[in-house]
Amino acid sequence: MLFHVAMEVRLPPDMPADQANDLKTREKAMAQEIQRAGKWPQLWRVAGRYANISIFDVADADELHTLLSALPLFPYMDVRVTALARHPSAI
Ligand SMILES: O=C(O)CC1=CCC(=O)O1
Numbered sequence: 001m002l003f004h005v006a007m008e009v010r011l012p013p014d015m016p017a018d019q020a021n022d023l024k025t026r027e028k029a030m031a032q033e034i035q036r037a038g039k040w041p042q043l044w045r046v047a048g049r050y051a052n053i054s055i056f057d058v059a060d061a062d063e064l065h066t067l068l069s070a071l072p073l074f075p076y077m078d079v080r081v082t083a084l085a086r087h088p089s090a091i
Pocket residue numbers: 007009027028031032050051052073
């Protein structure tokens with residue numbers, strides 16, 4: 001099942017740089033692990049914002065939630081999920 005996921009990251013401005021860098025390093029490692037597993041086939045930066053647009057390919061919304069909520073930056077992200085269905089005109 002495909003999901004369009006929009007993530008906006010909002011780190012507290014007073015978060016120490018070491019803590020922010022650790023979160024970003026762990027986020028990258030986990031994101032790449034999920035991509036290698038084939039469950040995160042598209043990950044795009046939104047130009048000009050600390051945000052991304054992604055496509056996830058997972059079994060269901062429960063699996064998606066499990067993956068998203070395990071991301072190190074999850075507590076600092078505003079996440080919007082849209083379930084995708086096949087368009088009848090798609091070829
Ligand atoms: O930088 C971001 O958009 C947040 C993020 C999600 C996966 C990743 O590696 O970074």
